[in-house]
Amino acid sequence: MDNQRNLLLAVVLCGLMLVGWEAGMSYFYPDRNVTPTEEVVATAPDGTAVSAPATTVAGSTDLGDSAAPVAAQPVDLDSALNAGERITIDSPEVLGTINTVGARLDDITLKTHRQTVDKDSDNVRIFSPKGTDEQHYARFGWLGEGVNVPQADTLWQASGGTLTQDNPVTLRHDNGEGQLFTIEFAIDEHYMITAKQTVANTGAGPIVVRPYGLIDRTSSSASDDLFNVHSGPIGNFGDAVQFGPDYDDLAEDSNEGKTEGRVHWIGFTDVYWLSALIPAEGSDTDATFRSQGNDIFRADMFYQPFTVAPGTQVARTTQLFAGAKETAVLDAYEDAGVDKFGKSVDWGWFEIIAWPIWWLLTHLFALVGNFGLAIIGLTVLIRLVLFPIAQKQFASMAAMKAIQPKMKAIQERYKDDKQKQQQEIMALYKKEKVNPLAGCLPILIQIPIFFALYKVLILAIEMRHQPFVLWLKDLSAPDPATILNLFGYLPFEVPSLLAIGPLAILLGVTMWLTFKMNPTAMDPIQQQIFNIMPWMLMFVMAPFAAGLLLYWVTNNVLTLAQQTYLYSKHPQLRAAAEKEKADKAAAAAREVKE
Known part of the structure; x- marks a missing residue:
């Protein structure tokens, strides 16, 4: 009997040794109740600095990207990419387009990575248009009080031709009330896109705006979230990278998506791919993960609101990473100032050896x-x-x-x-x-x-x-x-x-x-x-x-x-x-x- 018991115990211990590492890891996400203020410096068209006190922007955070209450018929990818005017993206490692409707970055593929080992396999797709089976895109905009800001369905005017490493492009929208909104996009040699959001106020009175950026995606195309490899919401808040919450947890409890601490970057990760928003250095931002129903999730990041006086303009610059989690590339961005960006690769407990x-x-x-x-x-x-x-x-x-x-x-x-x-x-x-x-x-x-x-x-x-x-x-x-x-x-x-x-x-x-x-x-x-x-x-x-x-x-x-x-x-x-x-x-x- 003792021998049988010892044999059973040994087999159980062997099994635990094989599959039990890293089990028990949990993540904690306390609620956040922070209402910071910020002083911004606006500039007049001639470059003169104008102090503009911070203020608040009333209203909800409904940005017009919410999923429908009932799932609609999926949109065909080719049809979505061929509809309307688009701006071509062609950089050393990224190929895609920008949708001028809503100024959405919703078409990004990677030139250097294929979906399978077959030589004729398609390139890996990171971003896809809204409504498609692999919906995943980024958008930049403003909330406003007493001002007509661009919406999710606004048609923007494009200039600059093709977005390349050496050629930025600009989207413009004139609301007809004295405010001009522009977004200038630039891209580097890898996977980092820079979006400079500018509001120029030529109206008779001041306006209050609050810039934001968001990433919207479906979890149905995400890689599996395993006990030792996280797939889902990710971000660097405070002093540490947080892998979580999971999509299922976020869908069940909206409070799971609140973040605490300074936002260094926020987004979604798969095993090999990452999409993340990186705020301007030193800025004060609020960030949240949200479930929008029908397996659609959103990571959004709001700058603090500010007043734009007549005759001035204010800009906010945000970076968007959409690409492969290549360690050397991530570490290079970290060296350039993106805090703990290399930690987006989840080495876990064995990082010191891995x-x-x-x-x-x-x-x-x-x-x-x-x-x-x-x-x-x-x-x-x-x-x-x-x-x-x-x-x-x-x-x-x-x-x-x-x-x-x-x-x-x-x-x-x-x-x-x-x-x-x-x-x-x-x-x-x-x-x-x-x-x-x-x-x-x-x-x-x-x-x-x-x-x-x-x-x-x-x-x-x-x-x-x-x-x-x-x-x-x-x-x-x-x-x-x-x-x-x-x-x-x-x-x-x-x-x-x-x-x-x-x-x-x-x-x-x-x-x-x-x-x-x-x-x-x-x-x-x-x-x-x-x-x-x-x-x-x-x-x-x-x-x-x-x-x-x-x-x-x-x-x-x-x-x-x-x-x-x-x-x-x-x-x-x-x-x-x-x-x-x-x-x-x-x-x-x-x-x-x-």
Whole structure:
């Protein structure tokens, strides 16, 4: 009964070790009740500064982008993009258009990223027009009091031609009451768009306006929100990046979307993509996540209201990031002043290990030109670093073998006094200078490295769609080959539980061989666990990223080579292992004979 209980406990602990990391992480979002004020400086057309006191703008935050109470028929993407006048966007990494109706940035695709590994695959689409299946767009505007501000359906007048890295464009709207609203768009070499909102007041009296920016999207096209990878609302509020709330939580409780602390940036994240609003440096803004029903969500950011005196104009500049979460690019924006922008990649608890692994992998990739070879090179480097520890492990195992007869004598002498037996064994360890836990150290060190590499493989866009050899076209995805249907030649779909590929089988075989070479003495329960574990892990790890399995297989092969070498340096271990094997075979033969 005790053996069965120990076996069950060991299996449960193995399962927790495999799938339980990062479980229990939670996010907290306290309510916000802040009503700050701000003094702005307006300018006259000749550039003279004019002080304008802050004031309030009454009214709701209904910006005209709310979803309909009842879901309407989805809009066809091509029809939406061909309707009306649009401004072309053509920069080094971004291609798209701006809708002059509502001044919406609702058409952005990435030139350097494709949807699948197929060569003829379409480019990844970040923004899509309102009403389409993948609705996701940004818009800039104003709230006003006593002034006719542009609305969500306002038709803007465009000038400047095509938006390129070297050529900004401008949208203008004259309300016919003495106010001219302009939005000047500029784009850099990557994914950052700058929107400069200007209000010029040529009327007879002052006006009160409040600039804002918003990102509107549907959650139906979002990547999965997993326990270790967040997909949904994200922002840097106060002194930390907050991953949350989830879409479901936001839909159930509108208070979940309130933010607290200074807004550095706010938006929505997928595993590989990010859309975020970044306010002007030093500005005081309010930001909120909102559920608008029908799986539509909004992140909005409001500047503090200000008065624009007659004959003056006031501008606010906001940045919009809409692109790939490339670590080097995000870090460059962070160095340029976007606080903690690199933290939008959710490295989690293992950032202190994951980031160096990412850095090393990318540099190895630049050297060898293949991410599979880079993973193998990373594994070799890790094993070289850990080799001195492995030597100490084997030396400790050899010492343990040497004192086995003395330990058995103590166990026999004090078999009726367990406490005295443990005391004598510990005294023996101390006398012989043996550390029974030394063999666990390499495993304990490997666990965080393994988990950190797992995070890198599923988060680092630099590894997305990176091939290795033959059928392995994407190391960030599971092994596509399946043994049971002969790699797709047999016409049937293999259940996911049985979808075992070549890498998973290599993992099971190499791990079984490493366990077979383990020279430590094991009781029958340990033997059962070590006989079952390789094949259990083969099924558990099959759905994981192929790059992760490649790392583990390589690590097992290097472990076999390392054990073979160290056995040659410690012949007593090999002799002991062979003796144990012979004793087990003899015992098994006797049982069969009996």
